[in-house]
Amino acid sequence: MQRIETDICVIGAGSGGLSVAAGAVQMGARVVLIEADEMGGDCLNTGCVPSKALIAAAKAAEAQRRGFRGIAAVAPEVDFGAVKDHVAAVIDEIAPVDSQERFEGLGATVIRAFARFTGPREIQAGDTVVRARRFVIATGSRALVPPIQGVETVPYLTNETxxxxxxxxxxxxxxxxxxxxxxxxxxxxxxxxxxxxxxxxxxxxxxxxxxxxxxxxxxxxxxxxxxxxxxxxxxxxxxxxxxxxxxxxxxxxxxxxxxxxxRKVAVDGMNLEAAGVAYSPKGITVDARLRSTNRRVYAVGDVAGGLQFTQVAAWHAGIVIRQAVLGLPAKADPRALSRATYTDPELAQAGLTEAEARKLHGDAVTVVRAEFAHNDRALAEGKGHGLVKVMVVRGRPVGASIVGPQAGELIGVWALAISSKLKMSAIAAMVAPYPTLGEVSKRAAGAYFSPKLFDSPTLKRLVRFVQRWVP
CATH class of the missing domain: 3.50.50.60 (FAD/NAD(P)-binding domain)
Structure with a gap:
C-alpha cells in the first residue's frame, strides 16, 4: 500500500475540483487530485459542453427552417449521427485542458480511483492512502432517477446517456x-x-x-x-x-x-462518517466558508448542497483557495450569483428575482424594465421579443432578469453590478457601442432615472431658471 502526505487532497475532477487543484498547485501547495471517472466531470462530458454543442446544431437547423426576409426558408437535412459527431468533437477539443496529463504537468499527483475516507485526515483510493492537511470534496452530482412505478423496467435516457x-x-x-x-x-x-x-x-x-x-x-x-x-x-x-x-x-x-x-449529490460510498463529515440528501453540510463539520474538509459545487451550476463550483473553488491555500478569510454569499437557460430565447438571472426581492425588501423595491422591441440591433436581426427587468433598492440593483437574444451574455453586466454593489448610475453612464444588444441594459438603467428627470416639477423650474438667467 502506497502512502502519500500532501497539503491539499481534492476529490473529484469536475469544474470545482479542477479549479481548486490548478490554483493550489500553481501557488506552491502540494496537491493530490483523485478522480474515479472521467476527467472534466459532468460539465465537460455529459452536461454543459455537449448540451451547448447540440443546441448550436439545432439552432443552425432552425435558421434554415425559418429563413429571413428575402431569404427563402428550406427544410433542413439533419444527419443526427453527424450532429453527435460534432458534440463529441467539441468535447475532445476541450478535454486536454481538463486532462490528467495537464494536471500532472502542473505538478499535481493524479490518482484515478474511488476515494473513501478511513479517518478524519486520511482517504484510501485504490492502493494508495493519502494523508492531507485539508480535503476538498468536489464529487458533484448525478442525474436523479425518480421512484416512479415501472422505471426499473423501462428504457430511459438521462443527461449522462x-x-x-x-x-x-x-x-x-x-x-x-x-x-x-x-x-x-x-x-x-x-x-x-x-x-x-x-x-x-x-x-x-x-x-x-x-x-x-x-x-x-x-x-x-x-x-x-x-x-x-x-x-x-x-x-x-x-x-x-x-x-x-x-x-x-x-x-x-x-x-x-x-x-x-x-440531480442527486454524489456522496455514496465515501464513508463520510469516518471523517466526521455530516451530510444529508441535499449534500454535505457546510457553513458560509464552505467548511464541513470536519474543519479540515471543505465541499464545493453541487455536493455542497446549493445551486447546481458550473459557475457556482468555480466560484466556490476561489473561496476555498483563499482559505486553504492563502490563509485568508472568505465566505460564500449567493445573492450575486447568475445563471442562464439556453433555450431560444435565452433566459438569464442575476441576484434576486422580483418575487424574491419583494419578499426581502418589501416596498423598498423599484422595478424597471426595458424591451428588446426598442433595441435597434435586436430589431435589425428580427429578435425584438423579450425584456430586461431590474430590481433596485436605494439606487442599487439587487436582481436582474433577462429573456431574449443572448440573455446569458447580457446578464454579465448585472452580475458585476450586483456583486460589486454598483449604483444604477454606473450602468446608466456606461457608453455602449451602437448598435448592440448590450444597450438594452443601459436603457433599463436609464428607466430608473427617467421619472426623476422628466416628471419632476422642481427640476423643470430649475431648467427654466437656468435657461432664463444663466448666460
Missing amino acids: IFALRERPEHLIVIGGGPIGMEMAQAHRRLGCEVTVIEGAKVLGREDPELAAVVIEALQAEEITLVEGQPVVRLSGDKGAVEVTLGDGRHIKGSHLLLAVG
Missing part, C-alpha cells in the same frame, strides 16, 4: 420542465423530433413567471407539447415504444424517454 444516442428519436418524452429538460426539448424538436414535456408543477417554475412565459410561448410556437401540473404515476413499454401514465389517467406514448427531474 442522451448525448451518445445516434439515432434520432421519433417522439421524445421529457419528464421535467426545468432548464435541462427545456433545453433538450427544444434542441431535439429543432433536429426533427416530436417532443412532449411533462412537468408535475410549472415549467421553468423557479424563474420569474413573466419572463418564463416568453420562453414557454416560443416553445409552444415550435409545436413542443407542454403538460403541466400532472404527476407521472407509471411508466411502461420497451425500446422504441414507451408509455407514460399521468395522474389524471392520460397516457402519452413515445419512442424515447428522457428523465430530467433533478
Whole structure:
C-alpha cells in the first residue's frame, strides 16, 4: 500500500475540483487530485459542453427552417449521427485542458480511483492512502432517477446517456420542465423530433413567471407539447415504444424517454462518517466558508448542497483557495450569483428575482424594465421579443432578469453590478457601442432615472431658471 502526505487532497475532477487543484498547485501547495471517472466531470462530458454543442446544431437547423426576409426558408437535412459527431468533437477539443496529463504537468499527483475516507485526515483510493492537511470534496452530482412505478423496467435516457444516442428519436418524452429538460426539448424538436414535456408543477417554475412565459410561448410556437401540473404515476413499454401514465389517467406514448427531474449529490460510498463529515440528501453540510463539520474538509459545487451550476463550483473553488491555500478569510454569499437557460430565447438571472426581492425588501423595491422591441440591433436581426427587468433598492440593483437574444451574455453586466454593489448610475453612464444588444441594459438603467428627470416639477423650474438667467 502506497502512502502519500500532501497539503491539499481534492476529490473529484469536475469544474470545482479542477479549479481548486490548478490554483493550489500553481501557488506552491502540494496537491493530490483523485478522480474515479472521467476527467472534466459532468460539465465537460455529459452536461454543459455537449448540451451547448447540440443546441448550436439545432439552432443552425432552425435558421434554415425559418429563413429571413428575402431569404427563402428550406427544410433542413439533419444527419443526427453527424450532429453527435460534432458534440463529441467539441468535447475532445476541450478535454486536454481538463486532462490528467495537464494536471500532472502542473505538478499535481493524479490518482484515478474511488476515494473513501478511513479517518478524519486520511482517504484510501485504490492502493494508495493519502494523508492531507485539508480535503476538498468536489464529487458533484448525478442525474436523479425518480421512484416512479415501472422505471426499473423501462428504457430511459438521462443527461449522462442522451448525448451518445445516434439515432434520432421519433417522439421524445421529457419528464421535467426545468432548464435541462427545456433545453433538450427544444434542441431535439429543432433536429426533427416530436417532443412532449411533462412537468408535475410549472415549467421553468423557479424563474420569474413573466419572463418564463416568453420562453414557454416560443416553445409552444415550435409545436413542443407542454403538460403541466400532472404527476407521472407509471411508466411502461420497451425500446422504441414507451408509455407514460399521468395522474389524471392520460397516457402519452413515445419512442424515447428522457428523465430530467433533478440531480442527486454524489456522496455514496465515501464513508463520510469516518471523517466526521455530516451530510444529508441535499449534500454535505457546510457553513458560509464552505467548511464541513470536519474543519479540515471543505465541499464545493453541487455536493455542497446549493445551486447546481458550473459557475457556482468555480466560484466556490476561489473561496476555498483563499482559505486553504492563502490563509485568508472568505465566505460564500449567493445573492450575486447568475445563471442562464439556453433555450431560444435565452433566459438569464442575476441576484434576486422580483418575487424574491419583494419578499426581502418589501416596498423598498423599484422595478424597471426595458424591451428588446426598442433595441435597434435586436430589431435589425428580427429578435425584438423579450425584456430586461431590474430590481433596485436605494439606487442599487439587487436582481436582474433577462429573456431574449443572448440573455446569458447580457446578464454579465448585472452580475458585476450586483456583486460589486454598483449604483444604477454606473450602468446608466456606461457608453455602449451602437448598435448592440448590450444597450438594452443601459436603457433599463436609464428607466430608473427617467421619472426623476422628466416628471419632476422642481427640476423643470430649475431648467427654466437656468435657461432664463444663466448666460
